[in-house]
Amino acid sequence: MDTKRKILIIDDEPDILKVMKNRLESWGFEVFCWPTGVGAVKQVREVGPDLVILDIMLPDINGYDICYKIKSIPEISSTPVILATAKPEWQQDMGDIGKFAKADDYIPKPFESDVLLEKINRLLGK
Amino acid sequence: MPEEKINIIIAGAGEKARALIEALHSHKAIRILGVVDKDSSAIGIKCAQRLGIPTAADYQGFLARNEAAEIIDVTESKDAREELGRLINDNTRVIDSRIPIVEVLFQELSNKVSEIEKIRAELEVQSWGLKKTNEGVRTLYKELEKKNEELSKLDQLKSDFLSTVSHELRTPLTTIRETVSQTLDGVLGPTTSKQQEFLSMCLENIERLRRIINNLLDLSKIEAGKIELKKKLTDIPGLVKRTCLTFSSRLSSKGLEVKTTFSPETIEGYLDEDKIIQVLNNLIGNSIKFTKQGFIGVSAVDKGDFIEFSVSDTGKGISEENLAQLFTKFKQFGQAVDPEEKGTGLGLSISKGIIDLHRGKIWAESKLGQGTRFIFTLPKYNSRQILKERIADSLKVALRTQELISVLVLELSGLAALQEKLGRQKAESFLNELVKILEEALPNRERIIVEADVMFSILKETTKARALNLKDELLSCGIEFLKKNGLDKETAIAWRVFNFPEDGSSVEQLCADL
Numbered sequence: 001m002d003t004k005r006k007i008l009i010i011d012d013e014p015d016i017l018k019v020m021k022n023r024l025e026s027w028g029f030e031v032f033c034w035p036t037g038v039g040a041v042k043q044v045r046e047v048g049p050d051l052v053i054l055d056i057m058l059p060d061i062n063g064y065d066i067c068y069k070i071k072s073i074p075e076i077s078s079t080p081v082i083l084a085t086a087k088p089e090w091q092q093d094m095g096d097i098g099k100f101a102k103a104d105d106y107i108p109k110p111f112e113s114d115v116l117l118e119k120i121n122r123l124l125g126k
Numbered sequence: 127m128p129e130e131k132i133n134i135i136i137a138g139a140g141e142k143a144r145a146l147i148e149a150l151h152s153h154k155a156i157r158i159l160g161v162v163d164k165d166s167s168a169i170g171i172k173c174a175q176r177l178g179i180p181t182a183a184d185y186q187g188f189l190a191r192n193e194a195a196e197i198i199d200v201t202e203s204k205d206a207r208e209e210l211g212r213l214i215n216d217n218t219r220v221i222d223s224r225i226p227i228v229e230v231l232f233q234e235l236s237n238k239v240s241e242i243e244k245i246r247a248e249l250e251v252q253s254w255g256l257k258k259t260n261e262g263v264r265t266l267y268k269e270l271e272k273k274n275e276e277l278s279k280l281d282q283l284k285s286d287f288l289s290t291v292s293h294e295l296r297t298p299l300t301t302i303r304e305t306v307s308q309t310l311d312g313v314l315g316p317t318t319s320k321q322q323e324f325l326s327m328c329l330e331n332i333e334r335l336r337r338i339i340n341n342l343l344d345l346s347k348i349e350a351g352k353i354e355l356k357k358k359l360t361d362i363p364g365l366v367k368r369t370c371l372t373f374s375s376r377l378s379s380k381g382l383e384v385k386t387t388f389s390p391e392t393i394e395g396y397l398d399e400d401k402i403i404q405v406l407n408n409l410i411g412n413s414i415k416f417t418k419q420g421f422i423g424v425s426a427v428d429k430g431d432f433i434e435f436s437v438s439d440t441g442k443g444i445s446e447e448n449l450a451q452l453f454t455k456f457k458q459f460g461q462a463v464d465p466e467e468k469g470t471g472l473g474l475s476i477s478k479g480i481i482d483l484h485r486g487k488i489w490a491e492s493k494l495g496q497g498t499r500f501i502f503t504l505p506k507y508n509s510r511q512i513l514k515e516r517i518a519d520s521l522k523v524a525l526r527t528q529e530l531i532s533v534l535v536l537e538l539s540g541l542a543a544l545q546e547k548l549g550r551q552k553a554e555s556f557l558n559e560l561v562k563i564l565e566e567a568l569p570n571r572e573r574i575i576v577e578a579d580v581m582f583s584i585l586k587e588t589t590k591a592r593a594l595n596l597k598d599e600l601l602s603c604g605i606e607f608l609k610k611n612g613l614d615k616e617t618a619i620a621w622r623v624f625n626f627p628e629d630g631s632s633v634e635q636l637c638a639d640l
Contacts, residue, residue, distance in 0.1 A: 019304035026313040086296035110300040
């Protein structure tokens with residue numbers, strides 16, 4: 001039996017978590033949500049997702065830092081991370097800083113679902 | 127001042143004369159040359175002698191010896207007055223003794239003094255004025271500084287505000303968009319066709335709102351001078367064709383055609399690709415929007431000093447009155463042919479901002495019912511200017527963060543001879559190979575940028591000493607390569623290395639000799 005691929009969404013907006021979870025589930029993923037920066041890295045370790053969608057502007061910890069941390073822990077460093085933000089100036093340099101934080105891709109909010117799916121599929125090697 | 131003393135001769139030596147002598151002999155502004163009276167025992171004569179003032183008995187002789195003096199006539203006898211009257215000439219002045227003499231003299235003196243006073247007062251006023259002006263200027267300067275600070279704070283606030291607002295707008299928009307789109311996609315269960323129709327409209331409007339937010343942000347950034355162009359040498363026909371290609375489905379669905387013309391066939395421009403594409407997108411998009419049939423023409427022409435782009439259509443045209451307000455924010459003219467193509471009213475303002483940043487011009491020509499032609503120009507750069515600007519741009523960023531930075535410039539001489547020997551194409555590939563070899567010698571995958579016959583590299587966090595070492599390595603690599611190809615006679619490599627902050631603290635200083 002085909003086991004479902006796991007995606008962890010880290011975002012402080014409950015509504016966004018809800019709609020994204022719904023969308024990702026409709027695509028057949030198993031979705032986990034985490035609403036804040038604290039404990040986010042721990043979640044990645046515990047859940048062991050196949051991919052992480054990480055909001056940059058979390059109330060407590062900057063998403064870039066979380067991404068960098070994920071990428072520097074050997075057991076989880078290979079997990080693909082997609083950065084997301086609605087913050088305009090970050091959208092501009094998300095590419096540059098994202099590279100620095102070793103993120104695999106980034107998506108501006110609001111996003112188009114097919115663009116997101118395409119990115120996810122590419123990173124999961126489908 | 128001593129040389130400006132008034133020389134006087136007192137004629138007569140009575141009581142009046144004595145009073146005069148006593149009043150004036152010690153006066154700073156007056157020198158009594160002498161007292162003349164026939165009566166050597168007169169009280170005035172005695173008084174003068176006591177004070178060491180010369181005396182004389184002979185009017186004629188004394189007055190002749192002291193012509194340049196003012197004679198004060200205080201003679202008391204009619205005879206003496208008459209004699210004196212005969213002797214005086216045009217050069218002398220006689221003060222009538224019948225007027226109280228001291229008063230007259232003091233009057234004269236005080237006139238002089240008041241004149242001086244007046245001048246001094248004027249000077250004082252002037253210096254006071256200057257001082258005040260100075261103070262005023264200083265106050266004004268301080269005020270300006272304060273205002274400037276306030277303004278830049280406001281500016282920061284404004285852009286922070288816009289950034290926050292757009293974040294705050296985009297976050298709920300993300301949820302709304304996803305909800306509508308999931309409903310439309312049937313993720314949330316089946317929908318009727320009527321619901322589908324309305325939800326589609328909703329989605330289009332969400333897209334529109336998103337465009338407005340993006341455009342507002344773009345425009346505010348342009349207005350706040352926060353946009354930095356990432357200019358590079360660009361193949362213009364390629365760029366135009368690529369841009370037109372993205373419109374192909376919209377064009378074919380409207381039965382329109384796009385025609386591109388380039389003169390000459392290859393044009394290179396020094397520009398920010400993304401930004402110019404944004405302008406072209408806006409202009410071509412507008413043209414498609416307002417054209418029902420016919421074609422869209424896009425052209426680029428090298429005019430020597432500048433490159434002229436144009437986007438023309440066979441649409442409905444713009445009235446003269448509207449033409450003047452075309453680049454005003456939120457001005458939208460005419461109803462779009464397709465309702466789903468509603469604009470934001472900001473596109474042309476943004477385009478103008480982008481062209482202004484490139485130091486170009488943008489304008490439109492139109493005739494109602496015949497079509498519209500948008501034209502914009504971009505200045506052309508020679509390779510030296512580009513080199514200078516590219517180095518300056520890279521440095522600007524480095525200077526802002528105050529990091530240590532070195533610039534390594536290598537100049538290949540005899541490129542023309544090389545081109546002649548190898549042919550243009552082969553010379554180019556030779557140059558590319560050289561750059562590749564040199565890049566391999568650089569640490570941290572630093573890049574070498576080529577402008578005609580000059581190569582340069584911006585070496586971050588590199589001291590001048592390290593840069594000079596690198597230069598030596600690069601030179602030996604380069605020369606070895608030239609020798610290997612038997613080209614070391616035709617060409618040579620000149621170099622220059624400069625460092626921030628060692629060789630200057632501003633871009634101007636650092637790039638001065640380029």
